[in-house]
Amino acid sequence: MSGYLEGVLVVLAINVILAYAAFLPIVAGQLNLGIAGFMATGAYLSAYLTNAHGWLPLPAALAATILTAALGLVVAFPILRTRGIYLALATFAFGQVVVATILNLDAVGGAAGYPVATHLGFPAIAAAAAIVFVTLYCLFHTRFGLSVTAVSDDELVADQMGLSVRGLQTAAFTIGAGVAGLAGALQAHHFNYIEAQHFNVLLSIYVVLYVLLGGTQTIYGPLLGAAVFTLLPEVLRGSAQWRYVIFAALILALMTWRPQGVVTRGLLRRLVEWRRPSPAEAA
């Protein structure tokens, strides 16, 4: 495999993980614009554990994932008191504060960036992306996934049916934070260098775009969204600067024609029916 292809696939795997970090909260009705903040937390925690305490990269990434999820749980309580656009803005402000705090922490290099000693290669990152996808696939097809979808469809009805709306939202937010932390840890160990400025609000916005473009109704939406977002600029690379212009125009066109995202429940149903001949034809 060429170095270029491997580089693109690593970015793709990390973006897929990030997309699922944003996906669960969005399904639970929360637009989390602080993904980059959680990603930065995971990246710096994992880097610090390996650099300063001599941990191996895999246990460090796992620990960073759990610790970032714990941070998500702690901030979920004040943040989930807000709703709708206020929640989006609170997560945005949280992400900015995290990055600004890291910039002021001289123990991890501050504004100069932080070199990471240990390396994780493409196989480990691809495996992590696969594990995240399978885990979320299973989770999405349990009672939990059904309940979260119910909350996003109609909070009031879900509440009346006896679902713990606040509990489900907290769980979705916490899991999302942990997954974002994992993506950050993997990025830190693959590129061996992190800087706080990378984890800005535009990154959070792009991740949310992956999910909304792909579609929030099914588990496949974020996968497709992240793949399109990562690979399309690479395919369009031939036309240099125009590629982002074309890219933005494509987003506008897609949002006009498929406002629910590319992959919807209806599309999946049609695909299944198209493959299976109808009973009348079979007879």
Add this chain to the structure above:
Amino acid sequence: MLAQQLVNGLMLGSVYALVAVAFTLTMGILKFLNFSIPGIFMIAGMCTWAMLKGGASLLVAIPAVLLLGALLSYGVERVTWRQMRGGDRFVPLVSSMAFLILLENLALIAWGSDQQRLILPFQSTSARIGDVVVGVPQLVGLALAVAVVWTLDRVLRRTRIGRAVRSIAEDAETATLLGVAVDRVVPLVFAIGGIFTALAGVLFSLNYQQASPFMGEEVALKGISAMVVGGMGNIWGAILGGLAIGVVETAAIHWFGARAVDIAVYGMLLAILFGRPTGLLGGDLAKGRA
């Protein structure tokens, strides 16, 4: 010294205030966080630079840029807001973000990524009041901001079109039933927001004598914060929030250094969101407290 810091903060804040007014208009009336605003802000700044470089007079450049801002914002309404019916609630947000990417990259293609320096057609731009140095364009900018918002406030409260706008803020569906031409009023709201954004872009580029394709992002994030701090949907709140953010920012630089700015500004935003989510003034365009 303290007075000078306060003045600097207020001057910086007046730019944030104008951007915050643009955000708060679409937010208060349409519940829509319009991310194309940083793009229009940047285009306004870059066009001001390009026109001054081309030898145009400010008297020609400023109206032209304001008109461009209105037209761009009208275009955004056509492509984002109109498409929202029946769609996901996040769709206009995504489309407006696509506009930001589109405008930034068009500017990169047209002018490159360098920060450009504005050459002003007039000489000395500061005046002394006692010990305090005040930039004249900044002072004019602040006065202009307050005047424009005052006018907007009058229009919203006293005129037929203002009443239509407030009825849409209350409930767009009921407004339609009662005969308000929502499809004609909403583009107007966007156009006015575009003018405010473009004015902020012009003032920023003149005050700081610089323009770059990325100038919109930072200012827009501060503008959004200013909107929340003042109270979403409240245009006087946007002014107050903008000035507050400007003062907090210069104070943080003065006492704690440049690296503390984001902690101070966004920490304040978090504190407001948790403690008093309606903002300092409490916003509700529909209730006439605009």
